[in-house]
Amino acid sequence: MSTFAEAVVLIERAGTFTELTGGRVAEEAYRSWVKLVHPDAVGTAERATATAIFAKLSRLYAERGATVLRTSHGTYRVGDLVATGDIADLSAVDGGWLVKVPRSPADNDLMAAEAEALQRLRDKGDPKFRPYAPKLIESFVHEGGDRKRRRVTVLERLDGFVPLSRLDRELDWRDAAWMWRRLLTGLGWAHRAGVVHGAVVEEHVLIHPGEHGLALVDWCYSGSPVAAVVKRRRDAYPPEVLKHKTATPATDIYMATGLMTRLVGDGLPAALRRFADGCRYDAPRMRPQDAWRLLGELDELLGPRKFRPFTL
Amino acid sequence: MGSGRWSTDVYSAAASYRAASGTSAFAYSDGGAREAHPALDPHGVGKRESRDSDEHPLSTPIAVLFDVTGSMGGVPRTLQTKLPQLLGLLTRKGYATDPHILFGAVGDATCDRVPLQIGQFESDNRMDEDLARIVLEGGGGGQKTESYELAMYFMARHTALDSVVKRGRRGYLFLIGDEMPYPRVSPREVKKVIGDDLGEPIGTEQIIAELRRSFDVYYLIPAAAGWGGDAEIRKRWRALLGQNVLELDDLDAVCETIALTVGLGEDAIDLDAGLADLVEAGSAHHGTVGKALAPLQRGAVVRGGALPVGDAASGNERL
Numbered sequence: 001m002s003t004f005a006e007a008v009v010l011i012e013r014a015g016t017f018t019e020l021t022g023g024r025v026a027e028e029a030y031r032s033w034v035k036l037v038h039p040d041a042v043g044t045a046e047r048a049t050a051t052a053i054f055a056k057l058s059r060l061y062a063e064r065g066a067t068v069l070r071t072s073h074g075t076y077r078v079g080d081l082v083a084t085g086d087i088a089d090l091s092a093v094d095g096g097w098l099v100k101v102p103r104s105p106a107d108n109d110l111m112a113a114e115a116e117a118l119q120r121l122r123d124k125g126d127p128k129f130r131p132y133a134p135k136l137i138e139s140f141v142h143e144g145g146d147r148k149r150r151r152v153t154v155l156e157r158l159d160g161f162v163p164l165s166r167l168d169r170e171l172d173w174r175d176a177a178w179m180w181r182r183l184l185t186g187l188g189w190a191h192r193a194g195v196v197h198g199a200v201v202e203e204h205v206l207i208h209p210g211e212h213g214l215a216l217v218d219w220c221y222s223g224s225p226v227a228a229v230v231k232r233r234r235d236a237y238p239p240e241v242l243k244h245k246t247a248t249p250a251t252d253i254y255m256a257t258g259l260m261t262r263l264v265g266d267g268l269p270a271a272l273r274r275f276a277d278g279c280r281y282d283a284p285r286m287r288p289q290d291a292w293r294l295l296g297e298l299d300e301l302l303g304p305r306k307f308r309p310f311t312l
Numbered sequence: 313m314g315s316g317r318w319s320t321d322v323y324s325a326a327a328s329y330r331a332a333s334g335t336s337a338f339a340y341s342d343g344g345a346r347e348a349h350p351a352l353d354p355h356g357v358g359k360r361e362s363r364d365s366d367e368h369p370l371s372t373p374i375a376v377l378f379d380v381t382g383s384m385g386g387v388p389r390t391l392q393t394k395l396p397q398l399l400g401l402l403t404r405k406g407y408a409t410d411p412h413i414l415f416g417a418v419g420d421a422t423c424d425r426v427p428l429q430i431g432q433f434e435s436d437n438r439m440d441e442d443l444a445r446i447v448l449e450g451g452g453g454g455q456k457t458e459s460y461e462l463a464m465y466f467m468a469r470h471t472a473l474d475s476v477v478k479r480g481r482r483g484y485l486f487l488i489g490d491e492m493p494y495p496r497v498s499p500r501e502v503k504k505v506i507g508d509d510l511g512e513p514i515g516t517e518q519i520i521a522e523l524r525r526s527f528d529v530y531y532l533i534p535a536a537a538g539w540g541g542d543a544e545i546r547k548r549w550r551a552l553l554g555q556n557v558l559e560l561d562d563l564d565a566v567c568e569t570i571a572l573t574v575g576l577g578e579d580a581i582d583l584d585a586g587l588a589d590l591v592e593a594g595s596a597h598h599g600t601v602g603k604a605l606a607p608l609q610r611g612a613v614v615r616g617g618a619l620p621v622g623d624a625a626s627g628n629e630r631l
Contacts, residue, residue, distance in 0.1 A: 015616055067617045078620055086627030091620050101619050104626060105480025109525040143579070143613045147370060147409075149480040150619060225522060228628040244511065245631050 004046060007036040008053050017064040020057075030061050069099070069152070071140045076154060085203070085218060086230050087111075093154065097137055100153045108141075109227060110220035111151035115139035117195045117219035118155075125193035132186035133216055134158055158206055158215055162312065165202035170265040173272060175310050177302055179207060180260045181295060182214035187256060188291035190216070191249040198222045198247045200255035201233040202262075209310050222247075236262075239282050250284040253291055271301055340445045349445035352416065352429040356507045359472040360414060362433040362483065368410035372483070373433055373473045374402075374574060375414040375527070377463050379489030380449045381424070383538035388417070388448055390536075390563050391488065396440045397567045405589055407575030411435065415442045418489065419449040421459040421501040428462055428505050430470075456539060460493035461516045462501055468523035470506070476526050484574050485527040488566070490537035492548045520552055528577055530556045532570075532604075534563050558604045565597035569604050576605065579613045 011033070014020050021029040035041060037057060039050040067078040076099055079092040087107040090098045102111050118136035135156035142152045164179075171179075183205060190197060197204070199221035206215045221228065225245040229237055238254040240246050257279040261268060268276070275298065281287050288294040299305075340349055348354070362373035376395060380388045395415065402411045412433040421427035426449060431442030467485055475481045497519055499510035523529055531549045539545050549557045560569060568590055575581040581589065583605055590598040 067620060069614060069617045069619075071614050078617070081620065081622070084622055084624050089620065089622040089624070101621060102480075103622050103624065104477075106477040107626075107628070108476075108480040110628070141613045142617075142619055143615050144619060147479055147481070149613065150621075151480070152614075152619070223521070224518065226631055227525065228630045231627055231629040234629065242631070 004036055004042055004050070007033065008049060011037065011053050011057050011060075014060060015070070016068070017060040020060065026061070026064055030057075033057055069142065071138060073138050073140075074154075082157075087220065090155075092157070096157050096159070098155045098157045100155055101142075102150055102152075105148045105150050107220075108149070108151040111153060112139070113221070113223045113227070114219040115151070115153050117190075117197075117222040120195050121190060121193050123193075125189055125195075129185065129189035131213065131215065132182075132189055133219070158208075158217070160210065161206035161208050161213065161215060163203050163217075164205045164207060164259070164263060167202075167263065167312070170267060171263045173264045173268055174308055176260055176264045177305075178212050178308075178310075179205075179214060179263070180256075180298060181302075182212070183216075183256050183260070184253075184291045184295040184298065186214060186216050187249070187252045188295065191252070191291060195219070195222055196224070196247045196249060197252050198226055198241075199230055199233075200252050200259055201230055201236050202259060203230070203233075205259065209312055212307075212310065224248075238280075238284065240284050246284075248284055248289075249291065250287040250289055253279055253288055253294065254284075256291075275301055341448045345447050346425050348426045348429045348447060352431050352442060352445055354428050354430045354466055354470070354506050357430070357466075357470055359470055360430060360432055361472045362412040362414075362474060363472075364410075364474040364478065368412070368435055370409040370479070371412050371433075371435075371473075371475055372408040372410055372481070372574070372578070373412045373414070373471075373475055373527075374398075374408070374484045374486075374570070375416065375433075375467060375471075376486045376488065376570065377416040377418050377430075377467075378487070379419075379458055379460075379491065379537075380417040380429075380446065381419055381458055381491075382449070383490055384534075385536070385538055387488075387490075387534050387537050387563060388446075391566060392443050392446070394564065394566050395443060398570060399435070399439065401567050401571045402574060405571065405575065407571055407580050407586075408578050411574075413439050415439055415446070416463065417446045417449075418458055418460055418463045418487070420457070421462050421498070421505055422494075424449045427459050427501070428466065430463075430466060456491050456542070456545060457494050458489060458491045459501065460487055460489065460491075461495075461497045461519060462505060463487070464493070464516075464519050464523050464529070465497045465502060465514065466506060467527060468519055468525075469508070471526060473526055481578075482524075483527045484570075484577060485523070485529045486532055486570055486573075487530070488532045488534065488560075490533055490539040490542070490545065492545050493552075517552065528556070529553055530558060530573060532558050532560050532566070534560045534566075536563050560600070560604055562597060562600040565595075565600040565604075568595055568597045568601045572601055572605055 037050050037053050039047050042050045069076045076093040081091050083090045088100045088102045090100050093099045137154040139153045143149050204218040226241050226247050236258050257276045261276050362371050364371050378391050402408050412435050414431050414433045416430040419427040426447045473483050493516050496513040496515050502508050502510050572586045587598045587602050
């Protein structure tokens, strides 16, 4: 490249800085491009073009080495790995978001199920309860050089939250009470939007200890017929999932109840134990069907509420 | 299944043999057959497999099932003469890598003797043999419904596709017909035709949702068929498949339509480039095909940027 016009064409066309190095060391290549397109190096007539092209050149240079995903909605610069889930890894991207990438392309259907569930919660769910699930920013298909296609989602990052699997002690039932209440609230909200979570287990329920916040994550297992279960939590599933691949709101209620009883362990008062037993019948039709009505029953049992600070 | 190389010589030999002996391409059917050929009988079949191999490392499964009941008139016979061209077209144009093609036929399980016939995923002239073995029903009720839901049940639960498992790329399923599916998959018919024990009926919407995990599903309505212009039928399929319902004005363009749809899905071409390809290939059907496929223009797949893919073991168990 020797002229300004040629440089403009090449930089406009480039998707990564590598396309502009021509085999040279990155710094050296960058300097030679700067000499050609820096706004100070060109005449007044070309200054506007040069400013735009120089901005793009600088961006490509800054992004070199990092994975940058460009979709029709936005550009995501992929940063550090934040969490490893059952099927996918979550990495930070700019803007306080997470990019979720399935390890196996065979799990694309689960990724699509999650995107669909989150979109449905957004469209059909009562907006008042949106904090109970992360916001879906975007879902797209990525094709790598190996021709593998992966369904990738970009999600809101929930700062300050920890999964219940991170608790290393049995909970006092009074601390479990607010989690239980919020879990039923979140589930009732989803069920009213026509979404069943399908995998209410420790790893998928995040709490914010300071604010007594709770969010349900990993909606990959929603949808019927149920395609898969979390292997290490197989025992937590009700019979209809394993036998008939079906999941209804009563499935979530069974799993949520099981989760809370596991967290509290032996310290669960007899009245709450009976309450839990009444939510855990094998036959889905014998269980409570409406999480919000069940919340009413739970509140009656718990009596007047008193704020109890909770730390991990 | 799915290995072997398409040999033009072998296919020409088969075609010229049929021409020479004067037998119809549907020799099996015309010979008076009243039950599915053993090679196409779905009963007791484990999985119809499309597997990668050294010869075909990047298989692309494509299934074409067409309605063979009376309402379709002469359409099935035309399809039988056109469809053998499909593999060559895909291969020549590079629309899909290593195509594996399965042919099958749909009838009416409530009254037909052969309500479902399903061949194997093949990559050579054996797919032509499957086509020749299809029994033409000519029956079907007059009620605008055929057992597509039974065919979709089979494709959802009795196929194993390497492209989906290894590369996250779904296969392509084309249903060609002019009627509606029944509202649910009947356990009694599944037992009789396929041999599975189903506890309770499955809604057609639900089986399509399941099928779409492994296939992009398209419904092609030939204008030449009996119910080709029927609004109720079109509306029902649109409700089930959305924009993937394609109307085919000219039956001769069936291969071009399927090939281009696959090319668009594989992101190998955009529609304009594909239509230009057809003109270049001397096809007279670019108008028909362009009209049929106009709704399928879609957002491109995101490329570039190596995804951070972890190597932790899978934490789920498929049911």
